[in-house]
Amino acid sequence: MNDHRLFTILDLAGTFAFAISGAVAAKQRNLDLFGIVVIAYSVACGGGIVRDLCIGAIPPAGLANWRYLMVALVAVLVTLGAYSQVQRLNQPVLLFDAVGLGLFAVSGAQKALLYGHNAEVAILLGTTTAVGGGVIRDVLLTRVPVILQREIYASAALAGAVIEVGARTLGWATDWSPWLAMAVCIGLRYLSLQYHWHLPTYADSRIEKEPPVQ
Template structure:
């Protein structure tokens, strides 16, 4: 498969997964149709828009390419129709978040490299792409973002982006440089949910 087509599919798949995550969260908050569509789109495209603004890809693909809006709307409508089935999944929002996290961390890092930025910038923008939309969703829904809690979330995106950058610098085959980092990020996030892995958390000073 052509590398350009492969990464486009990865980006759209991440958009679809994050849109389901956003739509599910919005549906739980009893938002109306417009609210669900808006949260789905912001969750799916917010991180990518921030990334594109940082690397000078103007106008951002999330705004200029109709496929992103269409993918987010389709995912949101499917979530509305199949909401009872989606809710039966364990951790439905976080499951689709984990899928989108891996896909976007890799694509974000790849796009930064394509635009001529170094490895550090690519890794950081891979993380921004992966967590930006979810943070915007949580702010709009008035809840503490997963990124700021003790869970392994941004750390998983960091692992995926770093491995993707390493693969491209070592000239791994496109399939390995793409799907292996995606899988590592998803598995790390998924296992952290199932096995309750957390980063260190520091409580208040009891002496006060």
């Protein structure tokens, strides 16, 4: 399988996974059908659009390629049509979000490399592709973005992107290297949720409470 075809498959699979996570999150906030579609599409394509703008892939695939919108709409229909089954999954938003995180970390890094950018840019844009949609979702749903909290989220995407770019840069890339990178990213995210791993916080205990506004 050539790099372009593998990238397209990973990108569409990540789009589907993230769109489901967005649709579930929107459904849980009791949004209407239009709101659910907007959230699902924003989560699914937001990070990819930012990546494409950064690497000069104009117009972005998420806007120019009808497949991305179609995949997002299918994910919305699947979520609404089988919502009771989706709810039986253990924390469905987090599950599909973790899958999308791994897929986009790898596909984002791959596309940056295909456009001739160096390893550093590919790693950063792989991470951006993975976390960008989640940030847009959280902002639209008036939540603190996950990457600004202490959860292992962006760091998991960073690990996946580093493995993928490192394997290609060092000449160790095989048919299995993208899947290894995805497995590390998804596994790290899942295990951090399962065992409550998190990054350290640095709250200042000396900060006094502000006096109430008169």
